[in-house]
Amino acid sequence: MTQTNILKSLPFVDRLSAEQLKELSDLAEIQEFEDGETITLQFASAENYHVLYSGAVAYHLNVGDQRGALLVGKSDEQWTPIGWSGFREPYRFATTAKALGKTKVVKWNNQKIRALFDEQPTLGMHLLSSSLLYSTHLLREARASWIQGSVPLSSTDFQQTNSYTSFQDKGPQETTLEFFRQSAFFNPFADWHLAKLAKISRSKFYKPGEKLLTKGQVSDKFMVLKTGKVALNYLTEENEVYTSDVLEERGQVILWSAASYDAIPNNMELITIEPIEVLEINRLDLLVLYGEFPNLGMVFMYRLLWLLGSALKAIRAQVITQTFDRELLTIQTMIEQAGAQLSVCSELFKVPVLLDEKLTQGDAFDLMDKLAAEGIGQEKILANLFIKMTHPLRKEYLFFEGLKRMTDHVIRAPKSVPAYELRNECSEFFERATAYVDIKIDGLENLPKEAGNIFIYNHLLNHPYYTLPNNFQITLDSHFISMLLYKFYKDSGLRVVRIGKGPEYGHQDYYNKLGHLGVRTSDSDPSLQSKEQKREVRNQFFNEAGDKLKLGMNLILSPEGTSRETHQSPVAFKPGAFMIANASGIDPLIVPIALAFFDKRLSKTKLGVVIKKPFRLSEVIDKKKPFKEELRTFLESYSKQYRSYVEEAIVLAEK
Template identity: 75%
Template structure:
């Protein structure tokens, strides 16, 4: 029995006449799904297309080995399309749709429906336009999910990307028709369609800083980029700006919502970063053209759904990475989803393996950059997507390369290079390396104007990922403080470092070349020393440290004597740093530096640094009482107090 009465309640019905509704209803059926029943299955052949009539649907994305998948949206609004990815090659469902409670849907055989659109493009245009309108909430929900796990990103985060030079000389002047033929978006359009579009198109120029679209504003223009750069921004209620993409590819549609027959709500803003040249079509002109040529309107709706699907895939890829903290899982999932659209010989299949090893990541990034320019079809689209997804990983790779360069510079330095010069050169190279990291610093005003101070810090473990190919681990926290001192004093100071065990001779050679002060521990030397020998060595160390302070050299050391993860830091302080201050006889300033997340993968964390006001030992202990007893009491309370400093460093990052 035809479902004409049922279809009248769907969003597009008021645009179709009685005979068109009858044709559509004769091919439809009303299907009921019980709670938790599967309506569509990810990757399955899209044999059916559904529109929600009553109940609720929840969408899941199966990701690699993650059982149960990632929930990527839900809806209970009548008219919501389910399985619209079946309108696009390779005609497979992009997500798994689950009924939540008893749910009714109107269903069509997908092939029959597409054939109906071909023979009745007026039906196809309005049906697909409604599908587009009721699917945009998925993009909004995906962006909201991405924002929840992101930190505010600006256009600076995307620097280094290749782009066309604005208004570059492209040789002989090209017609609008020739330009349309070069755009990937217009591939399915016939020349006849493109000629009609070219007739209503105009070339426009926009200056840097101009807004092409504001949040909440309806778009009245459809734009295709010829040259320049445009930022796609998401603006939260508190004013924070998240740049989700930089649009810069020639032939890329940068403003598409005006081309939909149904007006599309807008949640983003588009801002010109570099002067742009665009091909522009007024919305009213498109609507007139659709009325005259519904077949052209139908093809346009198909392509807008394709564009929406591509945008969804890109934003969901970032959500997957945030959720599972695994870029390789995201990339492999996206490759699997592309399925038959990728050639089995495509180099894109190499990317997960190349990214899996630190030593081959550079090859992976070079290959992605190449494929994003020279790839074909889906291969090029995925390469561009992976360039965005791997942005943090690429920065981490460049940071690690910077550490290698710094270490090699020290190791290869001529033996007669003054250690102070080498320490400063090391700090300059470290500063270049950490330029790729996200670091928040508070309290720089507490750094004393004059040098000759003791800088103490909570010592954090190194993440194993930063072990260099020769098994050497650079202590990131102490190198950071040296770099900070070099910026303020033009001298990176002296660090107190543990004298390594026999197998750690490389570690010791590195620090010896830098001229840092070595302190022996129980593990430093297998030889048994007498108590008198230990006392003598300790006094020699205190004398040397005191001399350095009197010369106006800053000392850097951790009172813990060991390293921990951020959530465990610090452990109880040992007296060494404070005994140096007392032994010096000059009562130097002691500057506390609290650190957070230097023990994490830098691609997964933002680093926090809090510098607290300096103090002198004479200000915190009673110098008229026995020193050791006073110091013991101070250390017991100060270790606990220092934990609050570390909490500040954590909050600096997380707020």
């Protein structure tokens, strides 16, 4: 079959003259590949442009030290473009494309076909528009992959705490032409192009909550953002909504599909978060303009492919981060991909270095913000992308900074500050820090109305990331429960903490200052050798704890005496918490709290907290039988039952 006969089945062939089809055919070459053979190689110069004729192709991204490890898309749809990077800077392939089974492609030399487009802009417009249409499924696939491993953000995560007014006085009124020139999208357009577009453009305002695009809609408007914020939501087949991005950059194209010559199906929704002003152009007006000036239409298709490529790069960056759990690796890879588009003097090269150490991450975020506002060209584009990619990391960094400020506040507090007051201030600091954390809580109705209870919980390990610069580890789970009690009872309660070993004096000073109850062990005090000494110390502790309960104070402790990861939690319960309840003589309520994922990086997970119905020891122990035997039997079964509580917390977190 000749090239001309093959190309007669092109989806846009009915728009071409016989002469145009012949010119396109004369430059075409049919090439066959065996299974696994490379069609395009990532980073290689994009000398050729391919479209799939038969067979299938798989797209791979080489990622840093994980070379060739990530599959980012597949296609068996005829006429799918393969390696259209030759139509946009830096004219290098963004992925490695390999044949799946016997595969046949149509190939054109990029320089020759671009020269043909310049001579025949109508032909160029239609081929590029077709390439755009048949490439959009790659974006859908990439977003679907992102959904599989994402901890999704909602649009509210991007809201500013300060008030915002989109329609501010911006000084002298700028012309539409001046606005176009400020937008990166319109950089390659000639002045006469922009003048033509300005004539069919209009400014329009939309209120918060308005949908600019709904799933399944073919857009009839092309929009460029002037002010405000818009959420780009991905809708799954089950119509679950995930905020993929929040668009807020002045001059950013927020709705582009209407500008394609071929109508593009849509599975996203675009909804305003704040009042916005946009510059919009009706699709029909654009199509009329393309018919009159096909050169302008061709340039528009080039830029839409550039926009699609940028969107693909952004979503694949998030997939890389999820797959390898390393934002740093993703950023390094994307800087490498940018290649010669970045100046060797660009400060962007500092970002991965600063991001690599948690104590300099704040400097990395500040630098990204600066370059997003003041950067030049690709530097600015990448900085904006890195900000979005590292949004969970930024929230985690702010949480970590909150822990540092809380600890510093306690350590520096004057001795004259009462311990109960300092405990409550500590909980207020922790609450401010957890504003950046995604926590799901169930069972708040089970909290007793009055204080004077024992709160038990499964003790989880701390992730090493949250070790403070002085090597002090803040126990996140117990601090969280103290904060919860402070919000409910206006008092954060007393935690039972192990008195540390000699080298852990900093740890002990922190808890002493807060006035928590210290329990001595043989590790913390080697001089406790005899059984009598140990019994006396234990009884003193029970008496002190009982007195606090009688005064109406809440006690917080873990029955395990050690910490574990969520999937191992809890281990067998020790009797301490229940011995306190028994020794108090008032039979207090015991409130079980099950925790999940406090041992993980908070940028990678959600936390789950389940509060179960409280009970009294007298309800689970037969006082007529020997207490120790009854308690031992109860603890053996209750430790296992508590595991089901933890599993509830896991399910809650993963919803």
